[in-house]
Amino acid sequence: MEKLNYILKRILQMIPVFLIALILVFALVHLLPGDTALAVLGAKAKPEVIAAYRAKMGLDKPLIVQFWYYVKSLLRLDLGTSTQYNMPVLDLLLSRFQVTALLTLMATFFTVLIGLPLGYLAGAKKDRAADQGIRALALLGLSLPTFWVGLMLMLIFGVRLRWFSISGWGKTWQDHFRGLILPAVTQALFAASVIIRNVRNNVVDVRSADYVDYARSKGLPPGRIASMHILRNAMIPTVTLLSIRIISMLGGTVVVENIYSLQGMGALLVGAVEHRDYAVVQGTVLVFILLVLFINLVTDIIYSILDPRITLD
Amino acid sequence: MSDHNAAVTRPARRKSLFIPRSISLTCGLIVLAIVVVVALFPGIFTHYDPTLTDPMSMLKAPSAAHWFGTDNYGRDIFARVIYGTRIDILIGVGCVIVPFIFGSLMGLFAGYYGGKVDAVIMRILDVFMAFPFLVMVIAIVAILGSGIRNMLIAMWVVGWKEYARLVRSEVLVARQSEYVQAAKTMGYSELRVILRHIMPNVISSAIIYGASDIVMCMGTAASLSYLGIGVKPPTPEWGAIINEGKAFIQTAWWITVIPGAVLAFVGWGFSMLGDGLSDLLRADGQ
Numbered sequence: 297m298e299k300l301n302y303i304l305k306r307i308l309q310m311i312p313v314f315l316i317a318l319i320l321v322f323a324l325v326h327l328l329p330g331d332t333a334l335a336v337l338g339a340k341a342k343p344e345v346i347a348a349y350r351a352k353m354g355l356d357k358p359l360i361v362q363f364w365y366y367v368k369s370l371l372r373l374d375l376g377t378s379t380q381y382n383m384p385v386l387d388l389l390l391s392r393f394q395v396t397a398l399l400t401l402m403a404t405f406f407t408v409l410i411g412l413p414l415g416y417l418a419g420a421k422k423d424r425a426a427d428q429g430i431r432a433l434a435l436l437g438l439s440l441p442t443f444w445v446g447l448m449l450m451l452i453f454g455v456r457l458r459w460f461s462i463s464g465w466g467k468t469w470q471d472h473f474r475g476l477i478l479p480a481v482t483q484a485l486f487a488a489s490v491i492i493r494n495v496r497n498n499v500v501d502v503r504s505a506d507y508v509d510y511a512r513s514k515g516l517p518p519g520r521i522a523s524m525h526i527l528r529n530a531m532i533p534t535v536t537l538l539s540i541r542i543i544s545m546l547g548g549t550v551v552v553e554n555i556y557s558l559q560g561m562g563a564l565l566v567g568a569v570e571h572r573d574y575a576v577v578q579g580t581v582l583v584f585i586l587l588v589l590f591i592n593l594v595t596d597i598i599y600s601i602l603d604p605r606i607t608l609d
Numbered sequence: 610m611s612d613h614n615a616a617v618t619r620p621a622r623r624k625s626l627f628i629p630r631s632i633s634l635t636c637g638l639i640v641l642a643i644v645v646v647v648a649l650f651p652g653i654f655t656h657y658d659p660t661l662t663d664p665m666s667m668l669k670a671p672s673a674a675h676w677f678g679t680d681n682y683g684r685d686i687f688a689r690v691i692y693g694t695r696i697d698i699l700i701g702v703g704c705v706i707v708p709f710i711f712g713s714l715m716g717l718f719a720g721y722y723g724g725k726v727d728a729v730i731m732r733i734l735d736v737f738m739a740f741p742f743l744v745m746v747i748a749i750v751a752i753l754g755s756g757i758r759n760m761l762i763a764m765w766v767v768g769w770k771e772y773a774r775l776v777r778s779e780v781l782v783a784r785q786s787e788y789v790q791a792a793k794t795m796g797y798s799e800l801r802v803i804l805r806h807i808m809p810n811v812i813s814s815a816i817i818y819g820a821s822d823i824v825m826c827m828g829t830a831a832s833l834s835y836l837g838i839g840v841k842p843p844t845p846e847w848g849a850i851i852n853e854g855k856a857f858i859q860t861a862w863w864i865t866v867i868p869g870a871v872l873a874f875v876g877w878g879f880s881m882l883g884d885g886l887s888d889l890l891r892a893d894g895q
Contacts, residue, residue, distance in 0.1 A: 441872050443832045451859075
């Protein structure tokens with residue numbers, strides 16, 4: 297019950313942030329130079345289409361009324377029409393959402409898979425050879441530009457060795473997974489490096505904490521100390537960091553989808569910017585914001601489970 | 610009174626940036642020195658013109674004449690990378706310096722004044738945190754149009770929030786300390802207390818973050834150029850060179866591989882510099 301209260305309060309706190317973000321998304325097309333209707337619909341739009349858009353969005357009315365029109369159309373799930381694809385933005389986003397979501401999930405999986413064990417190992421073997429080696433690798437991972445790593449992995453494992461598919465999304469679920477492995481690893485390398493460094497330092501701190509000494513002196517088996525005492529406490533700060541990395545990887549889909557010719561929301565956004573398809577830009581940015589808020593909420597919930605002391609203040 | 614003590618315990622040798630003790634700091638400073646020299650005097654490293662096309666030597670593999678090979682216009686990749694150094698470094702530094710100053714000031718004010726000032730600044734931060742970094746940068750570029758200037762503006766708008774958060778959390782601690790109380794008791798103006806007393810004591814974490822932020826900014830700028838919405842060809846920027854080589858990745862790997870490796874090398878150097886600085890400043894603080 298208390299937990300449910302906490303979650304509800306977190307959601308309530310997010311509403312003002314979402315509203316301001318919504319105003320910014322609304323402002324996006326109004327900051328464009330020139331006539332908003334022409335900017336959104338393109339110079340080739342028919343006069344009657346432009347007139348209909350003006351009436352629908354209330355372009356002759358004050359800005360605050362226009363914002364209300366915008367919110368009303370959003371509530372009707374009307375995100376406008378793409379000038380580039382000539383179809384409703386909502387349908388476009390729905391068809392692209394799956395790729396981006398699955399890519400980010402897989403990238404997160406790889407990040408944890410690489411980051412947690414290596415970070416723990418480095419922390420447990422502080423200043424020994426394993427630690428030095430892992431830290432050097434992590435530093436390298438931080439320095440490599442992600443889009444270049446993507447191109448290199450594609451060149452080596454996709455083009456030369458042909459271990460993985462680089463033909464994009466494919467048709468079946470197996471195709472999807474095979475096509476997403478390289479892009480997900482590309483995203484995960486940077487994030488895993490950040491996680492490694494963080495987990496290592498936390499493990500070093502936690503290992504010297506009194507309660508770990510106490511657990512040892514009680515004669516608890518080392519495996520239990522490692523999992524219940526060290527790892528659990530070392531992970532608490534890492535959860536927040538991981539959520540920041542996931543959000544950043546969500547943004548990174550903009551680049552990675554482009555490299556691997558995946559038709560996700562990131563590629564959609566870049567294409568929309570190139571073609572000045574502003575309804576799509578607005579819609580995509582909005583979905584990204586909703587995803588970020590969702591990730592933040594999930595993070596808070598996980599955080600409160602890992603550390604029961606957290607309350608809402 | 611301290612004469613006797615001084616004879617017994619010698620003061621610790623002064624730590625200087627120019628006598629680095631850590632490997633990371635040494636490596637970082639060497640890379641920094643190389644990059645600065647190349648950026649200032651590109652002409653002494655190559656006699657090729659980075660934008661001169663040569664139909665006779667298109668897509669040539671690396672050789673004695675063309676160390677990094679040539680691209681599809683016959684331009685020398687080595688010369689393009691060398692001349693690109695200045696642009697990439699200027700973008701990296703230029704995109705950090707404005708958020709560093711603005712963000713740190715916001716953090717100082719939020720942390721020092723607290724209350725309403727803090728609440729307003731933190732709510733603005735919350736909104737900025739609701740956008741993934743690259744998505745917001747691209748949305749701003751969508752409004753302003755592409756090109757170096759607009760790309761920089763977009764990264765300024767998005768980049769200040771980390772500095773504000775870092776500095777604010779340090780100010781919250783520093784504000785309670787005795788030297789701040791002392792400065793206030795002396796009747797110094799608030800601005801003087803903030804800038805002369807608090808700022809020098811809280812800025813180190815922002816400086817450390819700044820060193821790694823330069824790497825991230827160079828990476829972001831190169832990504833945007835790679836996507837075709839940053840630096841426009843034929844300007845020799847590393848990301849833009851990689852973008853132009855993308856189409857030839859199967860036949861002429863050197864156009865994409867080598868500039869990226871250079872970018873990675875410089876990024877590694879700045880990361881080392883950041884790590885070294887953080888060790889140094891943390892050790893000084895203790």
